[in-house]
Amino acid sequence: MQRRNFLVAGVLGTAGVAFFGAKSLYSYDIFEQERDFAVPPLYEGEVKNGKRVFNLNLQRGQMEFFKGLKTETIGINAPFLGPTLRAKKDDFIKVNIKNSLGYDSTIHWHGFELPARMDGGPHQVIKNSSIWSPEFAIKNRASMLWYHSHLLHQTGAQVYKGLAGLFIIDDDESLNTNLPNEYGVDDIPIVLQDRNFNSDGSFRYVSSMPENMMGVHGNYVLVNGVIAPTLKAKKKLMRFRILNGSNARYYLLGFSDNRKFKLVGTDGGLLEKPVKLSQIKLAPAQRVDIVVDMSDAKDVVLKSYKGAISQSRGMMGMMMGGMGFDREFDILKIKSKDAKAGSAKVPANLVQHPVWNPKEAVGVRNITLQIRMGMGMMNRSSRDDNFFINGKSMDMNRIDAIAKKDAFEIWKVVNKSPMAHPLHIHNTQFKILSINGRLPYPSESGFMDTVSVDPMQIAYIMVPFKYYSDAKVPYMFHCHILEHEDGGMMGQLLVT
Numbered sequence: 464m465q466r467r468n469f470l471v472a473g474v475l476g477t478a479g480v481a482f483f484g485a486k487s488l489y490s491y492d493i494f495e496q497e498r499d500f501a502v503p504p505l506y507e508g509e510v511k512n513g514k515r516v517f518n519l520n521l522q523r524g525q526m527e528f529f530k531g532l533k534t535e536t537i538g539i540n541a542p543f544l545g546p547t548l549r550a551k552k553d554d555f556i557k558v559n560i561k562n563s564l565g566y567d568s569t570i571h572w573h574g575f576e577l578p579a580r581m582d583g584g585p586h587q588v589i590k591n592s593s594i595w596s597p598e599f600a601i602k603n604r605a606s607m608l609w610y611h612s613h614l615l616h617q618t619g620a621q622v623y624k625g626l627a628g629l630f631i632i633d634d635d636e637s638l639n640t641n642l643p644n645e646y647g648v649d650d651i652p653i654v655l656q657d658r659n660f661n662s663d664g665s666f667r668y669v670s671s672m673p674e675n676m677m678g679v680h681g682n683y684v685l686v687n688g689v690i691a692p693t694l695k696a697k698k699k700l701m702r703f704r705i706l707n708g709s710n711a712r713y714y715l716l717g718f719s720d721n722r723k724f725k726l727v728g729t730d731g732g733l734l735e736k737p738v739k740l741s742q743i744k745l746a747p748a749q750r751v752d753i754v755v756d757m758s759d760a761k762d763v764v765l766k767s768y769k770g771a772i773s774q775s776r777g778m779m780g781m782m783m784g785g786m787g788f789d790r791e792f793d794i795l796k797i798k799s800k801d802a803k804a805g806s807a808k809v810p811a812n813l814v815q816h817p818v819w820n821p822k823e824a825v826g827v828r829n830i831t832l833q834i835r836m837g838m839g840m841m842n843r844s845s846r847d848d849n850f851f852i853n854g855k856s857m858d859m860n861r862i863d864a865i866a867k868k869d870a871f872e873i874w875k876v877v878n879k880s881p882m883a884h885p886l887h888i889h890n891t892q893f894k895i896l897s898i899n900g901r902l903p904y905p906s907e908s909g910f911m912d913t914v915s916v917d918p919m920q921i922a923y924i925m926v927p928f929k930y931y932s933d934a935k936v937p938y939m940f941h942c943h944i945l946e947h948e949d950g951g952m953m954g955q956l957l958v959t
């Protein structure tokens with residue numbers, strides 16, 4: 464195990480140490496050196512012949528996450544991460560994606576209901592120097608979705624280096640809510656990603672068996688590509704759309720003064736009514752849409768609290784807690800002394816959801832998540848074949864499930880492993896019916912594309928496949944801990 468990889472003292476503070484196994488994310492004031500908050504550039508494309516056209520370039524770059532240290536990165540139209548694409552429901556979009564990376568990649572449209580051939584999964588490889596141009600009509604309701612690499616066995620590494628970006632969809636209903644929606648002013652996107660670094664500033668991705676097993680947890684949290692930035696709030700009422708873009712880390716988000724905020728949306732769009740909360744759990748790939756009142760003009764820190772990982776259940780949770788993966792740490796500082804009053808507000812009623820009756824479902828599909836534990840795993844040189852769905856690891860040549868278009872299925876997701884897994888299903892926004900007999904938490908109560916199931920627990924979800932079918936090309940369903948996905952915890956689903 465490498466243990467020499469620590470940052471030069473003084474680069475970031477007195478104890479800027481980043482080596483595997485370090486128990487603390489920050490043991491000093493991470494905000495001592497003020498770094499500006501970065502808003503990803505907004506890109507609304509150009510309408511040509513009735514299509515909203517975007518041009519993306521997957522490219523290599525460099526970032527200076529630490530002053531004086533260069534990090535080799537990859538990004539989309541930028542050195543790291545990509546622009547926030549924005550379109551309206553029913554827009555027909557076309558995205559020209561050029562791959563200038565020097566190696567294969569893909570771009571997957573996470574959360575979209577779209578044709579399988581446009582999905583951007585492992586079957587839609589974009590070869591180096593070539594252009595892939597998926598096009599489809601946007602069917603999703605207003606929501607913040609995202610796009611990222613989904614190359615077989617390489618998703619974790621490519622997302623870690625920077626291949627991800629946001630996609631905001633608007634619709635008439637969402638634009639009529641009067642919620643804050645001025646991008647970068649009172650409607651702020653936040654991509655959370657934890658990272659480890661070597662002493663030369665380079666990213667340090669998987670280097671040990673435990674990192675494969677538990678997923679890679681970093682000692683620094685990037686907020687839109689900046690470590691512990693300070694945001695100067697421009698309005699008293701601020702909306703934050705937060706993506707957990709981390710490879711494996713769970714967050715339990717809240718504010719340092721324990722102030723309450725209103726949850727207005729989840730993965731797949733707005734809730735029917737806002738819910739007042741003081742903490743919210745976010746699994747990898749999940750999103751929350753929250754509105755926070757800053758009219759007291761006080762400085763506040765967005766933090767992650769202990770309790771993000773279910774340590775009470777499961778040996779791995781206890782191990783992860785012991786390794787410092789589950790602790791309190793700072794993410795983002797917000798200063799609001801210059802915030803101005805505005806006309807936006809949070810209405811008592813947001814949007815309406817259709818009523819789905821579980822009795823309408825055509826059947827129950829059993830999904831069992833498993834990890835091969837112990838020495839058998841340690842002895843393997845490859846990370847493959849240690850992670851399973853229904854006893855099988857991912858095979859591009861095997862179809863694991865066939866679902867009917869225009870029908871609901873109930874998925875019974877059973878976690879038979881000692882750690883939590885966020886299961887993501889392509890081409891759908893589903894509803895969680897129950898998790899181990901309890902109702903979904905508010906952050907799980909809306910439309911979802913990722914459900915987190917704790918160790919030895921069972922989730923029931925109601926899954927529609929509404930718009931597209933393809934007899935040959937499958938969609939993926941997989942754990943969104945990217946090292947688990949790359950290690951085999953993925954299956955293939957046809958919608959016919």
Ligand SMILES: [Cu+2]
Pocket residue numbers: 883884885942943944947948952
């Ligand atoms: Cu997993």
